[in-house]
Structures are given as structure tokens and as C-alpha cells.
Amino acid sequence: MQVKQQEKMLLEHSHTAWKPHNFPVIPVVKTLRKMAEAGFIHTPSENAPDVAQCFVCFKELEGWEPEDDPMEEHQRHSPNCAFLRLQKDTAKLTLQELLKLHKERMINLSKKEINLKIIELEKYAANVRNEVSSFR
Numbered sequence: 001m002q003v004k005q006q007e008k009m010l011l012e013h014s015h016t017a018w019k020p021h022n023f024p025v026i027p028v029v030k031t032l033r034k035m036a037e038a039g040f041i042h043t044p045s046e047n048a049p050d051v052a053q054c055f056v057c058f059k060e061l062e063g064w065e066p067e068d069d070p071m072e073e074h075q076r077h078s079p080n081c082a083f084l085r086l087q088k089d090t091a092k093l094t095l096q097e098l099l100k101l102h103k104e105r106m107i108n109l110s111k112k113e114i115n116l117k118i119i120e121l122e123k124y125a126a127n128v129r130n131e132v133s134s135f136r
């Protein structure tokens with residue numbers, strides 16, 4: 001991803017990632033701003049309409065309560081997140097900070113995909129074991 005795309009992504013993230021009509025649990029714009037400032041993007045599913053995912057560490061949180069502080073929740077559930085470590089408004093990031101965040105994001109994305117593949121492989125192995133045991 002090029003720098004311009006990254007800047008665009010961060011701008012979109014901070015301004016349009018949270019739309020009140022997509023987030024029925026906490027319909028307060030101030031809260032939506034806090035969610036975006038804490039690095040969360042709204043990623044709802046049919047079974048979990050209030051799921052929010054960090055755009056850097058990919059930590060997913062759901063079951064939000066109106067009194068929850070998004071930044072505190074993010075810190076509690078993902079204390080090593082590179083976005084949180086920066087402690088800086090996304091609009092004020094330097095190019096170097098932006099590139100470092102992107103690097104961390106790509107590392108986290110790779111880890112997430114590898115973990116999904118491991119789970120998939122473990123399920124496949126369990127099925128094969130079941131088939132083999134049925135031959136005995």
C-alpha cells in the first residue's frame with residue numbers, strides 16, 4: 001500500500017468508519033468518535049451487530065455498553081497494540097509513524113491469517129483421524 005492510500009485509509013477511518021445507523025447499540029455520535037479515535041472500525045456480522053475491530057492489531061471486541069471507554073477497552077484487551085503505543089491523533093502522524101503502523105498492521109494481518117490456517121488444518125486433521133479410526 002502506498003503512502004497516499006494509507007493517508008486516505010486513516011482519514012476514512014477517522015471520519016466515516018462509524019455510522020450511527022450501522023451501530024444500534026450506542027447511537028451517540030460522540031461515542032462513535034471515541035471508537036474511531038481508539039482505532040476501532042465497525043465490522044458487524046449477523047450474530048454480532050456491535051463488533052469493532054482495531055485497524056492495526058485486528059483485535060475484535062463486542063458487547064459494548066454505553067459506559068465503556070473504547071480506549072480503555074482496547075488497552076485492556078490488546079496492551080501491545082502499535083496504534084495504542086503511539087498515543088497520537090491519526091491526523092498528526094508523521095510519515096515514519098504511518099509506515100511503522102502499516103508494517104505492524106501487515107505483521108498482525110499475517111499472524112491472524114496463519115492462525116486461521118492452523119485452526120483449519122487442525123479441523124482437517126481431526127476429520128482424517130476420525131476417518132482412520134473408523135477403519136479399525
Ligand SMILES: [Zn+2]
Binds near residue numbers: 039
Ligand atoms: Zn489495536
